[in-house]
Amino acid sequence: MxxxxxxxxxxxxxxxxxxxxxxxxxxxxxxxxxxxxxxxxxxxxxxxxxxxxxxxxxxxxxxxxxxxxxxxxxxxxxxxxxxxxxxxxxxxxxxxxxxxxxxxxxxxxxxxGSYALASHSRGMTIELAELYAERVKGTHGMRVAGAIITSMAGHLHAAFVDSTATVLYQRALELDPDNGAAMLGLAGVFERHGEYDKALPVLRRLGESTAASPEGRLRLAVHLIRVDERQEAEALLLRLIADPVREPRWVHAVAFQELARILIDRDEFEEAAALLDGATRTLGGDPTLPILLAYVSDRARRPISKAEMTSALRAAAIPDSESPRYRYSRMPRRALEALRVALSGESxxxxxxxxxxxxxxxxxxxxxxx
Amino acid sequence: MIFGRVALTVLCAVLVAAPPALPQEGSQPRYLGQPLADALADMQARGLPVIYSSDLVKPEMRVRSEPTATSLHRILDQLLLPHGLKAQVGPRGAVLVVLRDPEPILVAIEQPSPFQSVFERVEVKALVMTEEPIRKVDFYLGEELVGTLTGPPYQLVVEVGDENVDREFRVEAFGRWGGFGKGSVTTRRVEIEAELEVALKQLFVTVDRGNRRVLDLRREDFTVFDGGVRQTLVTFERGDVPITAVVLLDASESMKGRYLDAALTGSHAFLSTMGRLDEAMVVLFADRPLAVTPFSGDAAVLAARLENVFAGGGTALNDHLYASLRLLDRTQGRRVVILLSDGADVLSALRMRDVLWKVRRSDALIYWIRLQEELQEFSSAWRDFRTNRDEWQGLERAVKESGGEVRSLTSIEQIQPAFEEIMAELRGQYVLGYYPTTRTADGAWRPVKVKVDLPSAKVRFRAGYIDN
Structure with a gap:
């Protein structure tokens, strides 16, 4: 020292x-x-x-x-x-x-609660990142500066300061077009405001970038369903569930749920039941899959028993856990965490x-x- | 052994013994509480040649009930009966005290009847007829022992599941003197074709006038229309039809602290006023179930399962409301979901239209205790502004179609009264039963209308059902 x-x-x-x-x-x-x-x-x-x-x-x-x-x-x-x-x-x-x-x-x-000083510190962080980008030319400089700005955008995103977060995510992507956390974050802010048409190109861009991730593919599939491009969404979801080992568990679970929803919307309840039956076996403890399975079984006129329903609910009552759908609705946490760890090392x-x-x-x- | 089952280790030829000082005739009670041996000595003193063994008539035995008979032989019978003993004529006119032979105990099952199809929760009522004191009565469902009672009334609530199968109920009674008896009933599965023909439709009807509930209407005051056709009421009951409820409490992040405390206190007020045959399950939910109790009629049992639960997470209201309706399928009596939530669904995989599909096929009433008066417009990761508004309105519609009610609150102090009012409403409901005169089983919606012969009465009931 x-x-x-x-x-x-x-x-x-x-x-x-x-x-x-x-x-x-x-x-x-x-x-x-x-x-x-x-x-x-x-x-x-x-x-x-x-x-x-x-x-x-x-x-x-x-x-x-x-x-x-x-x-x-x-x-x-x-x-x-x-x-x-x-x-x-x-x-x-x-x-x-x-x-x-x-x-x-x-x-x-x-x-x-010192918001003026917080705002000052936020501005300083961004100013220093811009200065860094200006002084350290090249890909590395752009990436690091983009990461600093993305990290700050993530804090704002989490605090629902969405308009500033959007500007920062966009600036980070100008500096580093392959910044996966910024793309997920930006799409997340658009999604939160129901601006699916704005989120979709960002997610497509993410899917084509080197930062493509299972989470990005899932979010793209969800948006494709929203704009009624279901065929493409179905193909993406099938790819996600085909390789459970590589996907985070929550991504895998939501992929099953959304695929089942596509089948439900087509009134294909038997197929949905078969899909969900398999999913509940491999993803035990997921709170949503057994309820979806109960619903499609009901629609297929072969309802599951009350005992099965009760035990599935009890099995899902895991303290301090969060459901995959809740996880989806939150920040792109994993990508931001990875980015912050990298920044910390650089620092x-x-x-x-x-x-x-x-x-x-x-x-x-x-x-x-x- | 001689004289049947008399044990003669010490045969008391007490014919010569001096009678003890027992209360005299005319003064009551004469024998109650006295040693049985003293009472027998009194019998002897009165000229009845009673012979007994001290193995059978022990010093600690007391007369348990005052004989009411007038003849000595009958008085002796009444003295001996509670101890599993009886009098038997012996050689040369002697009256021997011997053990009673075990006598068959007559057991009959009053409920359920063999003509019933039963699901979920069934109260089994057994009639046990014997003079012998009962040691225990075992209740069996098939080969499984499901309960034991040691005293009347011999009634037991049994969970039988929801499979459509034949079920054998058996009751076995064991007397203190070795007597035994059994009875059984087999209920039959529902024949699907028969079900279509005999399905009784029940309507739960709340009638208000001004701000007061109307509780004194008669059968003839109601007119029911099913699919526009006037129906004949075959049953007419008031709020004493048992309730099976799912109390569905939102315990998401926004319910943290005093909101959840108030919700639990309020629900306890509801649960603690349940009737003997009522039962409820409590589900605390957020984006996942946080606590799920079993169905129970005991508020303390339910409350114990809800300790140490902390609010947190998002709200998957639709999913849990559907699950609640599913849990109430084929349960007996009135089915009720009481939902308490401070907001709308944000996370469910099921949409409100899926829940509405279930509502229209369920007989359950839904009450929504809403901790906000109006929808605060919002968008979320899973739904945009418009879809969130549609979901909110869809829930309002589902509640209304079910025959339940939305109760919007403005403060948490109103939570407990809201629960209490719902219980009062359920107790004050009219239960109207009819067999629909025309059934099509075509999956079409059949609107239902109830009219009450009472000016300016406000009548609330299920809007209709899907004819499946």
Whole structure:
């Protein structure tokens, strides 16, 4: 672990970080120099691998200075970018851990109910991602920048801030057209608003991309049913259920359910019963399949017994579980998780670059004078 | 052994013994509670040559009931009977106390009748006739022992399942003195052709006038039309027809905390006022079942299965409503689903039109306790705004067609009264039975209309049924 930088020690010894006693603080004015020192201090902790400490420092700093700036947060924005630009000489890769710190600050402010600061942190995260894309050319740079933006879009999507999430997902896809999480997310937002015609091309594009996934194929099939392209949907669903080993269990279950629905809508109850009978055997514990089976058996005039119905319901009453249909209705969680894990790895890999930048005495010394 | 089953280890030739001081004639009771041996000594003192063994008449035996007879022989019989003993004439006019021979116990099954077809839950009523005290009565369904009673009334509710088969009910009674008897009845499966001809249609009718329920109408006050044709009522009952209910409680994320608590408290108010033959199942659901109780008439048993259930997840209302209706198929009495939900379906694989298909073929009433007055427009991953609105309206329609009611609440404090009012409504319903005069069994919808001879009465009943 790296020791605190000399510049930071100097700054502390000069009392530049002791904000409560400064003149600016007393007058209620934003003290840019003091803020920049505090920000650098947070980045320094981040570079030393103290992610939690860095986050706590940054959140406290932003809260304090945000109050000082009386809600007008542009000065914080400018001061931060000034610090970051001074560091970029060591390499733009350091922007990845810094952006991730701001993403965490966004979550912290949001959870505290500090929405102005949350919005500021969100903007900073995106700004840093854009800066990264601008500085690190090539596919890698675009992918990482797209991932940072997608991750933030995912938070907004989860919080039902759908219009901003849509813009961010779309921007992420401009940067990285193969970003599977962004495609799933964007289609998910459209779907949530019943805009199936907008979701469908996104899902088709996903299916043709290198990020094609069973979840993407399932969502495409569901949308094809909605626009009455059932033949194509049926073929997709049959492919999904043909290889149960490779598919996530919930995707497999919903594929069976939707295939059964196609048969039900065609009044093919015997066929649906045969399909669901097999599905309930392989996917025991699924709450929907036995109810669908009961329904199609009823329609086929060979109802299952009450005892079978009761035991199927009881078998599905599994605490702390979620049904496949509920899982479908939620965020593209797996794709986002994978993306965030990758970002986290990228961020950790770039901490030495950040540390290198902060150890540059010239940069540090200049921080207090600006 | 001599004298039949008399054990003569100590033969008490008590003819010479002095009679004990027993209450005198005219003062009541004379023998009740006294040692049996003392009563027998009194018999001897009165000139009855009673001989008994102390193995049979033990010191701890007491007279259990006051004899009512007037002749000494008959009084002796009454004294001995409760102890499994009897008097028997011995040599030279002696009266011997001996063990009673086990006598056959007469057992008859009053219910179900052999002419009935039974499904699901059946109350078996046995008639046990004997002077012998009963040790136990075993109830069998086929070869399976399904219950044992040790005292009257000999009535037991038995789950028989929903298969359309012949069923043998057997009752075996065992007396304390070794007596035994049995009776059996075999109910017959429904012949499908016969079913079409004899199917009794039952209508559950609620009559209100102003804000009050009307409870004093007579059979002749009702007129029923089936498919536009006036029907003849063959049965007319009030709300004492047993209820089989599924209480379907939404326990999705939005019901967390006090909403779920209020739902459970409210449903308990309903369950705890069930009658002896009523029974219910409680299903807590979200996007999956969270808790499923068995059918039971015991509110405490049901409540115990609902502890430690936490709300969470989405709402698959249609799927669980269909499952509830399916569980009520072929159950006896009035079938009721009481649904409590704060919202609409968002996740089900079944659509409301699928549920409506079932509603039209089920006799179940659906009550929807709705924790919001009107639909709040929304779209979700599985349905857009229009489809969600259609589903909501479809549920309202299903409830109405079933003959039930939507009760929209504005606060959780209204939940318990809503449950109580539904029970009161069920108790106040008229149950009208008729055999449809024209049946086509063509799968067509047959509208039903009920008219009441009461000005400004509001009448609620099932809108019709599918003639299958």
């Amino acid at each position: 790296r020791a605190p930088s000399i510049a930071l020690i100097l700054a502390l010894s000069l009392g530049l970080l002791s904000s409560p006693s400064t003149e600016a603080s007393r007058k209620g004015k934003f003290d840019k120099a003091e803020f920049k020192l505090g920000y650098r201090s947070a980045l320094d902790r981040l570079a030393r691998g103290e992610a939690e400490g860095a986050l706590a420092d940054l959140v406290a700093l932003e809260s304090r200075f945000g109050e000082q700036a009386r809600g007008r947060l542009e000065p914080l924005w400018k001061a931060k970018l000034s610090v970051v630009r001074d560091l970029l000489g060591a390499g733009a890769e350091l922007l990845v851990p810094v952006s991730q710190l701001h993403e965490q600050a966004y979550l912290a402010h949001r959870d505290d 950790a890999a770039q901490l030495p670059t950040l540390a290198q930048a902060l150890s540059d005495e010239d940069v540090l010394a200049s921080a207090g004078s600006r």
